[in-house]
Amino acid sequence: MKAFLTLLIIVCFFSKNQAQSIEKFSIDSGGAVATAGNLEILYTIGEVHVQELNTANIHVSEGFINGTMKIKINPRLFLQGPLLNPVTSGLMNDNLRQNAIIPTTSPYPDLATCNASVFSITGNNAIVDWVWVELRAANDNTKVINGKSALLQRDGDVVGLDGFSDVIMNAAPTDYYVVVNHRNHLGAMSFGTISLNEAVASIVDFTNSGFATYGMHAQAILVSGNTALWAGDVNGNNQVRYLGPNNDSATLKSIILNASGNTSNSNYFPYSNYNSGDINLNGIVRYLGPGNDKGILKNIILNHPANPSSNYFPISQQIPN
Numbered sequence: 160m161k162a163f164l165t166l167l168i169i170v171c172f173f174s175k176n177q178a179q180s181i182e183k184f185s186i187d188s189g190g191a192v193a194t195a196g197n198l199e200i201l202y203t204i205g206e207v208h209v210q211e212l213n214t215a216n217i218h219v220s221e222g223f224i225n226g227t228m229k230i231k232i233n234p235r236l237f238l239q240g241p242l243l244n245p246v247t248s249g250l251m252n253d254n255l256r257q258n259a260i261i262p263t264t265s266p267y268p269d270l271a272t273c274n275a276s277v278f279s280i281t282g283n284n285a286i287v288d289w290v291w292v293e294l295r296a297a298n299d300n301t302k303v304i305n306g307k308s309a310l311l312q313r314d315g316d317v318v319g320l321d322g323f324s325d326v327i328m329n330a331a332p333t334d335y336y337v338v339v340n341h342r343n344h345l346g347a348m349s350f351g352t353i354s355l356n357e358a359v360a361s362i363v364d365f366t367n368s369g370f371a372t373y374g375m376h377a378q379a380i381l382v383s384g385n386t387a388l389w390a391g392d393v394n395g396n397n398q399v400r401y402l403g404p405n406n407d408s409a410t411l412k413s414i415i416l417n418a419s420g421n422t423s424n425s426n427y428f429p430y431s432n433y434n435s436g437d438i439n440l441n442g443i444v445r446y447l448g449p450g451n452d453k454g455i456l457k458n459i460i461l462n463h464p465a466n467p468s469s470n471y472f473p474i475s476q477q478i479p480n
Contacts, residue, residue, distance in 0.1 A: 230332055231325045231360035234292055234309075234317040235367075236339045236347075237387035239379045240439040241287055243455065249383060250313040251440075253285045258442040260433045265308035266342050267291045273310065277322035283314040288440060290317055292326055293338035297352045300336045300373070301479050305329055311341075315366045325360040332356035336373075337363045338478060343435040344388035345399060345476040348373040374477025376465055389474050390438050391456045397476035401460040408453055411436045415446040 241251040255261045256278050265271040266289055278286055290311045296302040309317045309326045317339070319326050334354050340346030350371035355361050364370050365378065366385045372378060378386040391399035393407035393414070400406040414436040415421060421428040427448040430436070436444035438452040438459075445451035457470065466472040 228329060228331055229357045230294075230328055230330050230355040231357055232292065232328065232337070232355055232363060233325055233360040234337065234339055234363045234365065235315045236290065236311065236317060236365040237315050237381070237385060238287065238311070238341055238344050238390065238440065239381075239387040239459070240344065240390035240437075240455075241441075242381060242387055243390075243439050247313075250283060251287045251311075251315070253287050253313050254441045255288055255433065256286050258431075260431075260442050261286065261288060262433060265289045267308045268306070269308050271308035271320060273320040273322070277310065277320070280322050284312045284316070284323065286322060287311045287313055288341065291338075291340040291346075292317060292328070293340065294328060294330050294355070295336040295338060295348070297334040297336070300348065304335065306338075327357075330355070339363075339365055339388070340478075341388055342395070343392050343438060344390050345377075345392055345397065345474065346478050347377045347388060348478045372477065373479065376463065376474075377477035379459075380464070389459065391459050391474070392476075393436050393438065393452075393456075395435060397478075399456070399459060399474040401457045401470050401472075403471040403473060407456055411444070411452055411456070412446050414444055418444070 238251060241254070244252075246252055259278070261278055263273055263275050280286060288311055290309055291306060292309050293306040294304045296304055305328050307326065307328050309319060310322055311317055317326060318324060332355060334352035336349050336351075337353055338346055338348045347365055349363060350373050353361055353363055365372065366387070368380065368384055368386050370386075372386075379389050381387055389399055391407055394405065394410040396405055398405070401408055412426065414434060415426060415428050415430055416424055418428060418430040418432070421430070426446050428446075429448065430444040431442060432444060434444050436452055438455045441450075446453050460466060460470065460472050460474065461468060463472060463474055
């Protein structure tokens with residue numbers, strides 16, 4: 160009862176001071192994330208505290224809190240797009256960084272920001288793009304415990320917002336399913352749970368073909384034998400399709416025809432932008448013309464190991480909902 164009353168007081172206090180609209184909702188007997196209006200509450204009832212909320216103006220932590228509630232993680236992943244024609248074997252291309260296209264604000268829900276100087280790093284540790292790292296509950300792999308924006312280096316290392324440190328997340332040190340995702344690639348999730356803590360940054364290597372992922376053909380197999388997230392999810396519906404319902408080719412065409420600067424409505428217009436239509440992350444979206452993304456999309460579909468050579472074959476993300 161004391162924990163519940165404390166939580167109630169905290170919620171009321173921040174409701175008054177942050178002008179939040181609090182709706183009635185129930186809290187179950189486990190730990191999770193609850194959202195009331197614009198206030199997010201991370202909580203446990205009758206068990207060890209799971210995590211906490213920290214913003215510039217709000218700090219909410221409740222439950223029976225003991226010890227540190229942070230974990231370090233060192234994910235590794237490849238994106239298929241920037242490895243289709245790599246300048247250096249084994250390293251993703253970093254055209255977005257070279258062309259100063261990567262934004263300093265993350266495209267993911269937390270809207271994390273980094274200093275522009277991070278994109279001045281070159282070599283193996285040069286930044287390719289933003290990625291999303293997610294932790295899911297060991298007893299329910301559809302239950303998101305926490306998610307965070309991070310930066311991806313050319314060699315596959317996923318690092319913090321300073322461009323080189325381990326990724327640190329607010330979560331209790333315990334076992335989690337780990338998910339990695341990218342804005343126009345299909346995400347992947349570890350097949351089993353992984354023990355995470357603050358003392359040691361656990362390596363979670365999605366580039367290793369021996370690392371088990373959830374589902375069938377969750378990642379593309381590269382010529383090198385490594386694995387990479389499937390490229391081509393232009394419309395963000397967790398599926399890659401060249402033809403058929405909700406296909407990415409149609410979205411790609413729409414992006415080009417509606418692109419700023421395409422005054423002639425040309426299908427051949429090269430659109431230089433940070434955009435989901437840029438499948439190989441070279442900084443230019445093309446529907447038709449040299450090195451166009453539509454052709455790249457078709458090749459990805461036709462080269463899927465389960466595709467019987469159909470242009471209508473869909474590649475679906477293998478993360479449970």
